[in-house]
Amino acid sequence: MASKPLYRQVADTLRSEIAEGRFAPGAKLPSEREMIERFGAARGTVRAGLNVLITEGLISPGQGRGYQVQRHEVFTLDASSHENLLFSQREDGDSFSSEVKQAGRDPKQEFRVEVVEAPPEVSERLGIASGAPAVLRFCRRFVDDTPWSTQATHYPQWLVDSCPRLSSPGDIAEGTTRYLADQGVVQIGFHDEWSTRMPTPDEASQLQIGPGIPVLVWSRTGYTSEKPVRRTVTIFRGDLNRVTYDLGDLSAMQDEEGTVK
Amino acid sequence: MASKPLYRQVADTLRSEIAEGRFAPGAKLPSEREMIERFGAARGTVRAGLNVLITEGLISPGQGRGYQVQRHEVFTLDASSHENLLFSQREDGDSFSSEVKQAGRDPKQEFRVEVVEAPPEVSERLGIASGAPAVLRFCRRFVDDTPWSTQATHYPQWLVDSCPRLSSPGDIAEGTTRYLADQGVVQIGFHDEWSTRMPTPDEASQLQIGPGIPVLVWSRTGYTSEKPVRRTVTIFRGDLNRVTYDLGDLSAMQDEEGTVK
DNA sequence: AAGTGGTCTAGACCACGTA
DNA sequence: ACGTGGTCTAGACCACTTC
Incomplete structure (x- = not known):
């Protein structure tokens, strides 16, 4: 009989107890010392089992x-x-703030603006030379004081010349997309790329996520009718976010309550 | 001085060596016993450091x-x-096979068909009663013999009545979307939802992924001009897949080589 | 102060892959 | 057969949180 390793039995037992609701979201699990008794295992073995659940994103440990x-x-x-x-559509400031407020939650943002050499991936998308100057607007976003996402947008230097507020530190109250449109730079097309991976140590600390929580990476290139004007990379906590796209004719779509319109 | 724990130093050292290309993708790392000497740490400590990199999806262990x-x-x-x-567009069979072939790779699929009670999440989307009968077409996909994604599509019973091949076991050669269209069921709108998370143990074994690799979850609801006709949930290996959406007018978009069209 | 998880050691034996 | 990682034990001391 190929019996499972002890630490897996610990993980499997706890996982199904969590699934059954024996331990509700937010509830505390028994301590390691208690589990040592319960499973008759050494502390290292119990910890190995708990580690499995941590990397599955099911539990989180806290010293003390x-x-x-x-x-x-x-x-x-x-x-x-x-x-x-x-x-x-009418928006109250930038898209993030207006959408969060509309959901009845409290948005916050931290801004940082730098002039940098465009990294290769950005310069390629923006059709400028690699290493050419670009303005990077970086922002970290919070919902109800929980770190939610980071966003980094690169604008080519030629655009900043005609839209100088892009390089001013701090928020652009009406939203950068609106500001650009007011300057005659209207974005009429987007190319979006989505991927997922585990956070780098830096991202993990910025978003305050521990092991077991992946990030969603969203790269949007914005186009006017003539050329690309910006590249935005947004990194979301994977456990707190979901994204939707509607394509084609959705007149037959149900509303949120599940009844047909 | 808050010096980092030893196992983190091990992880950080190896991570940067990998980033620098000192260890190329696919290359073998030194053995645990060698690292014990190199870092002057106990085996458990070295293993803890390696574990960090595993959960970051950077390395994978193999017994022996x-x-x-x-x-x-x-x-x-x-x-x-x-x-x-x-x-x-002209497609050679189903979308998956044609897209993989077009990329010069080799697609494979395993099929399974069942009649099931629609789970709540599906019945809500399809506008049918919870627990009503539905046909589930499940499929596991491979690219070059590597498990790539799983896909589960539910069709409501009323649709199967008029399109009986939906409940036949095995592949529908021309693709189910095409088959439905030929029967007069033309999908003209989609609602897509994307999220990410760590795989369940079952998904991990189906997709042969270890710890540290998240999955991308794609739920697509397909609509005719009148109502929803199917709900498809696709689960991708997060490390092997990326998704794009094009929105609006992209006539100004660059082609793949970075030159303007 | 007491209890919690965090780190670390020094062993042991097993299971798997390669040669 | 040998070297690899996989599992497990039984301790020790530290850092943090809670009371």
Whole structure:
């Protein structure tokens, strides 16, 4: 009989107890010392089992606090209408703030602006020389004081020359997309790329996420009718975010309550 | 001085050596016993450091084989044109096979068909009663014999009545979307949802992924002009896949070589 | 002060892959 | 057969949180 390793039995037992609701989201698990008794295993073995659940994103440890079952309150972003000037929706400031406020939550943002040499991946997308100057607007976003996402947008230098507020430190109240449009730079097309991976140590500390939580990476290139004007890379906490796109004719789509319109 | 824990120093040292290319993708790392000498640490400590890199998706261990630097050959899926009948592109069979072949790789698929009670999440999307019968077409996909994604599509019973091949076991050669269209069920709108998370143990074994690799979850609801007709949930290996959407007018977009069209 | 997880050691034996 | 990682033990001391 190929019996499972002890540490896996520990993980499997706890995982199913969590799934059954024996330990609710936010609840505390028994301490390691208690589990040592319960499973008759050494501390290292119990910790190996707990580690499996940590890397699955199911629990999070806290020194002196014990292990807690992770809670997930997912925020949904509609990427197909996000920032879309074509539909001339009324927005209160930038897209992030207005969408978060509309969900009844509290948005916060930290800004930083630098002039940098465009990294290769950016310069290629923006059609400028590698190492050419670009303005980087970086921003870290919070929802209800929880770190939510980071966003880094590169603008080519030629654009900054005609839209100088891009290089001013601090927020652009009406939103950069709106500001650019007011300057005659209207974005009418987007190319989006999505991928997922585990965070780098730097991202993990910026977003305050521990092991077991992946990030969603969103790269959007914005185009006017003539050329690309910006490259935005947004990194989301994977456990708190979901994205939607609507394609084609959705007149037959149900509303949120599941009833047909 | 808050000096970092030893196991973190091990992880950080190896991570930067990998980033510098000192260990190329696919290359073997020194053995644990060698690292014990190099770092002057106990085996458990070295293993803790290696574990960090495993959960970051950077290396993968193999009993008897040693540790290898992960290789990533990313496949890009264009979700905004995927399955889109409106543009009447010519497809050789189903969308997956044709796209993989077009990339010069070798697609394989395993099929399974069942009649099930629709789970709540599906019945809500399809506008049918919870627990109502539905046909589940499940499929596991491979690229060059590497497990790539799993896909589960639910069709409501009323649709199967008029399109009986949906419940036949095995592949539908021309692709189910095409088959449905030929039967007069033309999908003209999609609602897509994307999220990421760590795989369940079941998903991890289906996709042959170890710790440190997240999955991308894609849920697509397909609509005719009248109502929803299917709900497809696709689960991708996060390390091998990337998704793109094109929105609006992209006539100004560069081609792949970075030159303007 | 007491209890929690965090780090670390020094062993042991097993299971797998390669040669 | 040998070297690799996989599992497991039984301790020790530290750092943090809670009371």
